[in-house]
Amino acid sequence: MTNRPPSMPVRADRLRSMSQTPDSAVRTYIEQHRAAFLDDLTAWLRIPSVSAQPDHAPDVRHSADWLAAKLKETGFPTAEVWQTPGAPAVFAEWPSDDPGAPTVLVYGHHDVQPAAREDGWDSDPFEPVVRGNRLYARGAADDKGQVFFHTLGVRAHLAATGRSTPAVHLKLLIEGEEESGSPHFRALVEEQAERLAADTVIVSDTGMWSEDTPTVCTGMRGLAECEIRLYGPDQDIHSGSFGGAVPNPATAAARLVAALHDEHGRVAVPGFYDGVVELTDRERELFAELPFDEERWLRTARSHAAHGEAGHTTLERIWARPTAEVNGIGGGYQGAGSKTIIPATALVKLSFRLVAGQDPGHIERAVRAWAAGQVPAGIRCEIDFGSATRPCLTPLDHPALQSVVRAMGRAFQAPVRFTREGGSGPAADLQEVLGAPVLFLGISVPSDGWHAPNEKVELDLLLKGVETSAYLWGDLAANWRPAS
Amino acid sequence: MTNRPPSMPVRADRLRSMSQTPDSAVRTYIEQHRAAFLDDLTAWLRIPSVSAQPDHAPDVRHSADWLAAKLKETGFPTAEVWQTPGAPAVFAEWPSDDPGAPTVLVYGHHDVQPAAREDGWDSDPFEPVVRGNRLYARGAADDKGQVFFHTLGVRAHLAATGRSTPAVHLKLLIEGEEESGSPHFRALVEEQAERLAADTVIVSDTGMWSEDTPTVCTGMRGLAECEIRLYGPDQDIHSGSFGGAVPNPATAAARLVAALHDEHGRVAVPGFYDGVVELTDRERELFAELPFDEERWLRTARSHAAHGEAGHTTLERIWARPTAEVNGIGGGYQGAGSKTIIPATALVKLSFRLVAGQDPGHIERAVRAWAAGQVPAGIRCEIDFGSATRPCLTPLDHPALQSVVRAMGRAFQAPVRFTREGGSGPAADLQEVLGAPVLFLGISVPSDGWHAPNEKVELDLLLKGVETSAYLWGDLAANWRPAS
Numbered sequence: 001m002t003n004r005p006p007s008m009p010v011r012a013d014r015l016r017s018m019s020q021t022p023d024s025a026v027r028t029y030i031e032q033h034r035a036a037f038l039d040d041l042t043a044w045l046r047i048p049s050v051s052a053q054p055d056h057a058p059d060v061r062h063s064a065d066w067l068a069a070k071l072k073e074t075g076f077p078t079a080e081v082w083q084t085p086g087a088p089a090v091f092a093e094w095p096s097d098d099p100g101a102p103t104v105l106v107y108g109h110h111d112v113q114p115a116a117r118e119d120g121w122d123s124d125p126f127e128p129v130v131r132g133n134r135l136y137a138r139g140a141a142d143d144k145g146q147v148f149f150h151t152l153g154v155r156a157h158l159a160a161t162g163r164s165t166p167a168v169h170l171k172l173l174i175e176g177e178e179e180s181g182s183p184h185f186r187a188l189v190e191e192q193a194e195r196l197a198a199d200t201v202i203v204s205d206t207g208m209w210s211e212d213t214p215t216v217c218t219g220m221r222g223l224a225e226c227e228i229r230l231y232g233p234d235q236d237i238h239s240g241s242f243g244g245a246v247p248n249p250a251t252a253a254a255r256l257v258a259a260l261h262d263e264h265g266r267v268a269v270p271g272f273y274d275g276v277v278e279l280t281d282r283e284r285e286l287f288a289e290l291p292f293d294e295e296r297w298l299r300t301a302r303s304h305a306a307h308g309e310a311g312h313t314t315l316e317r318i319w320a321r322p323t324a325e326v327n328g329i330g331g332g333y334q335g336a337g338s339k340t341i342i343p344a345t346a347l348v349k350l351s352f353r354l355v356a357g358q359d360p361g362h363i364e365r366a367v368r369a370w371a372a373g374q375v376p377a378g379i380r381c382e383i384d385f386g387s388a389t390r391p392c393l394t395p396l397d398h399p400a401l402q403s404v405v406r407a408m409g410r411a412f413q414a415p416v417r418f419t420r421e422g423g424s425g426p427a428a429d430l431q432e433v434l435g436a437p438v439l440f441l442g443i444s445v446p447s448d449g450w451h452a453p454n455e456k457v458e459l460d461l462l463l464k465g466v467e468t469s470a471y472l473w474g475d476l477a478a479n480w481r482p483a484s
Numbered sequence: 485m486t487n488r489p490p491s492m493p494v495r496a497d498r499l500r501s502m503s504q505t506p507d508s509a510v511r512t513y514i515e516q517h518r519a520a521f522l523d524d525l526t527a528w529l530r531i532p533s534v535s536a537q538p539d540h541a542p543d544v545r546h547s548a549d550w551l552a553a554k555l556k557e558t559g560f561p562t563a564e565v566w567q568t569p570g571a572p573a574v575f576a577e578w579p580s581d582d583p584g585a586p587t588v589l590v591y592g593h594h595d596v597q598p599a600a601r602e603d604g605w606d607s608d609p610f611e612p613v614v615r616g617n618r619l620y621a622r623g624a625a626d627d628k629g630q631v632f633f634h635t636l637g638v639r640a641h642l643a644a645t646g647r648s649t650p651a652v653h654l655k656l657l658i659e660g661e662e663e664s665g666s667p668h669f670r671a672l673v674e675e676q677a678e679r680l681a682a683d684t685v686i687v688s689d690t691g692m693w694s695e696d697t698p699t700v701c702t703g704m705r706g707l708a709e710c711e712i713r714l715y716g717p718d719q720d721i722h723s724g725s726f727g728g729a730v731p732n733p734a735t736a737a738a739r740l741v742a743a744l745h746d747e748h749g750r751v752a753v754p755g756f757y758d759g760v761v762e763l764t765d766r767e768r769e770l771f772a773e774l775p776f777d778e779e780r781w782l783r784t785a786r787s788h789a790a791h792g793e794a795g796h797t798t799l800e801r802i803w804a805r806p807t808a809e810v811n812g813i814g815g816g817y818q819g820a821g822s823k824t825i826i827p828a829t830a831l832v833k834l835s836f837r838l839v840a841g842q843d844p845g846h847i848e849r850a851v852r853a854w855a856a857g858q859v860p861a862g863i864r865c866e867i868d869f870g871s872a873t874r875p876c877l878t879p880l881d882h883p884a885l886q887s888v889v890r891a892m893g894r895a896f897q898a899p900v901r902f903t904r905e906g907g908s909g910p911a912a913d914l915q916e917v918l919g920a921p922v923l924f925l926g927i928s929v930p931s932d933g934w935h936a937p938n939e940k941v942e943l944d945l946l947l948k949g950v951e952t953s954a955y956l957w958g959d960l961a962a963n964w965r966p967a968s
Contacts, residue, residue, distance in 0.1 A: 221724065225822045234786040239835055240705065240907025244807030245798045246787035250741070251810050257735060258742030302718040302828075303730035305862025314729045323728030326735050327825050328816035333833060338709045338870055340835050340907075341811050344786075349817060351723055351824050378789025386822055423724025423824075 051111035087176030105198035108147035109178035153469020167477035207444035217440035219393030222354035319420035360388030535595035571660030589682035592631035593662035637953020651961035691928035701924035703877030706838035803904035844872030
């Protein structure tokens, strides 16, 4: 990366005068500004904005300030750093001069995972380097690269269309604590709900299927978590003196977990599936069209068998079916050798992934009722639920989703397919608080190494992200129909 | 405790000349030597022979030397300290002048549990003190008091019968590592099997039902222990990305444990009950005659319900039925808050209490076969069994058992009932290596506080132990019939 002066917006009429098609105008603009764009991104990646490490708090702050300044330079009339009780977020707004235009809120994050050279990086994680056609740095894909493509994207949109403001009212909310579990995000969104109000949310913090298969993610699963504590004897007691004659809380914990699924791999908690939006035949077909290689997926999962709800494929299981998993279990003696006790207590940590139609409050009530009925006499049971994340899902025929598909198709010049995300994220808070559908636009690929050493972004894909962003705002404005 | 000169054997003819009955002669002898006996015991209790604490190794050695010297003083022609790779044992032998007499080996231990004033003791645990009719000190009941009653017992036997040698070939083996799990005991017994050879073994390291209910213990359960490790993904994986689609080793561990018992509380491992010697109707009647208060027992068990194999009482469950217990279970995240993972591994520690007729090798094979059949595809299972302890049980009609009952009945002047011990102990090694039946003669009561602060022995019961020992050798010699 050589140093260049910061890139500045180019007047739209300069491009228009070249008589190109809109798409070639976008591509030309991107090509012309690509080097400066990458220089800027490189400068941002050099800031080690690790939100999980208190030492890096000034860097996270620096990252927010840097981004706000860069967004102003890009042309956003408003770009603010929003303080939270933790790390700051950046909010930017560029209203359309068309007052009837839809409002779009782009979500991403400027904080990154911890990284150190000695973790296995081939180069300093905070000294970005291009090798081949890849840019290596912590945050290259997760998520600075994917936030940043919107900056050149919106300028290419203006340049190619000759507009002085975007075709949509464009807002950005780039949080600073995503890699630390977004502890203050929900409160921030609630507090700033009025300024964040949007017709649709575009989350650029995900990926696509592969280099060859551009995809749009249409939903994320929700999450409910609980800790179940089982109390038996008032202290550990001798298993010789008392074993076989009193209830053992470790056995009770195990029986609870064993009862969580039936013989078909379905969650056996009564009421768990209430309201679940089932996959349509069309959605199942679309999943099945993806070039899924189960053996390869198992290698990624570091696992040795596929296993789950009967009647569903692996992709359906991880994307579209609600699940229950034991994240932790513990009780009694776990050290070397043996200790002949009946333990006083045992612990189970469960998480439930939720899909559209499921309500976390209903799940909590169902699990509490089910657990109470499983525990034998003489064992006391306590259950704590943490804060839950709702699922989000955008229907395939949603006009905003269709716009993303078209924009991506123009950029990639390939059919765009659909995925979902099995995990859960703060995007659901945006959906819930703002009442807006959430779409996912990401260009990262599985090999990008999120949270791992040698994180990278594919430069070609990054520029396709710029291009998608450049097409998206016009398409959204042209095709927007408010939800009925 | 005042200081007195060490007590010395009294010539038998001195007592016989008083024309007392044998029993009153024994009681008179004990009364005459009671103070010196207690002084000696007090001196021994002052030695903090804590085998678990390396700092106390010299004290354990001192305790062995002290005991060997005291046994010689008592009259044992042979009293030796036997080294082991750990703490030393004491062996003593006093042959009968009747060459046809049976040989009896008394087992006990001279090491004690750790104890410190600050654990909640009302007085220094190694400065014995009499309060009321109780002697408080670490080891008062477990096991120095119960070893030591045999020293005055054999002298009272000689005094009352006018014999110069015991009516039986009397051997003592007092180990020094019982409170540390007897790691070298089995090897010692095997190495010294010839010198330890006996027709019957008397273990004085147990207790009786209560102050009012003298009992003889007729057996101990055996013990087989295993650790089962379950391996799923090669590392912890994200439960959002992969949950619901691969097998979870914590779930597999829980299902294994849940499958360990059937709905009747019976162990569901095929073959587990093979060979089990069932309780006879008479034995069940005898158990039921004991003044058992389940509410009180539950308080002792610090538990809140009785629970176990259907069709059996609590006493039957802990004394005469084989059981399976989870001593520990663990896998995944057990800290505060949540961590959305599928853990890579999980662990289960199981112990099986065995009763007469069960073979630890058969149990190990049965558990291995059962576990292998429970584990789903994609989960690898490893099982390690530790060294096992066999069960021991002496039939109610065994002549040696009858002798113990008669001797105890004479001492306590009350009906003697039968108990068993739910735990497992090194006595089983004596049974197995020496091929001799094991009987349990103890005078400790549940309130004695073994392993707890303020351990004590009831002085009246301690002297009943002396008296029982005094009657036992003559009765055994007179009624001994070699096993058919």
